[in-house]
Amino acid sequence: MQIRFDDKIVAVTAAGSGFGRAIAKALAALGARVHACDISPDGIAETAKSGGIEPAVVDLTDRDAAAHWIHNIEASTGRAIDILINNAGGTLGNTMSPIESVSDTQWDSIFAINVNATFVCCRAAAAKMKQARAGRIINISSTAALHPSQTGIQAYSSTKHAVLGLTRQLSKEFGSYGITVNTIAPGRIPNTPAKFAAWERGGEAKQQTTLERISLGRLGTSEDVAKAAIFFASDLSGFISGQVLAIDGGEW
Numbered sequence: 001m002q003i004r005f006d007d008k009i010v011a012v013t014a015a016g017s018g019f020g021r022a023i024a025k026a027l028a029a030l031g032a033r034v035h036a037c038d039i040s041p042d043g044i045a046e047t048a049k050s051g052g053i054e055p056a057v058v059d060l061t062d063r064d065a066a067a068h069w070i071h072n073i074e075a076s077t078g079r080a081i082d083i084l085i086n087n088a089g090g091t092l093g094n095t096m097s098p099i100e101s102v103s104d105t106q107w108d109s110i111f112a113i114n115v116n117a118t119f120v121c122c123r124a125a126a127a128k129m130k131q132a133r134a135g136r137i138i139n140i141s142s143t144a145a146l147h148p149s150q151t152g153i154q155a156y157s158s159t160k161h162a163v164l165g166l167t168r169q170l171s172k173e174f175g176s177y178g179i180t181v182n183t184i185a186p187g188r189i190p191n192t193p194a195k196f197a198a199w200e201r202g203g204e205a206k207q208q209t210t211l212e213r214i215s216l217g218r219l220g221t222s223e224d225v226a227k228a229a230i231f232f233a234s235d236l237s238g239f240i241s242g243q244v245l246a247i248d249g250g251e252w
């Protein structure tokens, strides 16, 4: 079976780096008309260089701007979005600190990008997707939604559980419209030069311990995550909804 997305309208959030970039490029290479946004003008311009990707600079924590981006895609294509990929999120550079010293700002800022942006993009795309009676929503959560996060960041783990909860709830709401809603849960993947440098700084002993916990004995890549996105976006997953797929090489 050959997987193609010719003429499919795809929206990918935070595609100026990492998984978002890999997903946008993979779907564009398979024929999709990809719309991709990021807060970083340079990042999203770099992603768009490979072709088939319409870039936009959007701060997804600005609810109006995020909804406007979705509605612009619908207006410019004259169609519903076929495949919405809510990838935006992260730890925002925070590190673990005991909960008694977690500030409201730290907590709220992680929720703003990890949960609120996903909610706003789903809400903005919903009406037209339901009218079209077809579609795919793929939310990127994390294995931090399945067990305590290795980052130790309480807000990060909480937001990724929330993304999983939203996914399950929306799968119920969207199911009768023929729309599937699933989530991908990557393990820790050093998918940018900065993250890889941090991994290397951790030293050989720590690296060894981490790799021993991964059944496949290697680190994951952005392309591993993009393959899962292709699966959930394709007809292969047509009877799968409300599910979470860990992309962690079998980590225990």
Ligand SMILES: NC(=O)c1ccc[n+]([C@@H]2O[C@H](COP(=O)([O-])OP(=O)(O)OC[C@H]3O[C@@H](n4cnc5c(N)ncnc54)[C@H](O)[C@@H]3O)[C@@H](O)[C@H]2O)c1
Pocket: 014, 015, 016, 017, 018, 019, 020, 037, 038, 039, 040, 043, 058, 059, 060, 061, 087, 088, 089, 090, 091, 113, 140, 141, 142, 143, 185, 186, 187, 188, 189, 190, 191, 192
């Ligand atoms: N890398 C990992 O190890 C890992 C593991 C599990 C889950 N995840 C999740 O995968 C998703 C992508 O992570 P990644 O590691 O590829 O990220 P990344 O750090 O490589 O890229 C994040 C992108 O988000 C953009 N961004 C940040 N704030 C934004 C905003 N307000 N509006 C728009 N764009 C904004 C950045 O400019 C950047 O391009 C996130 O939801 C993250 O939580 C990552």
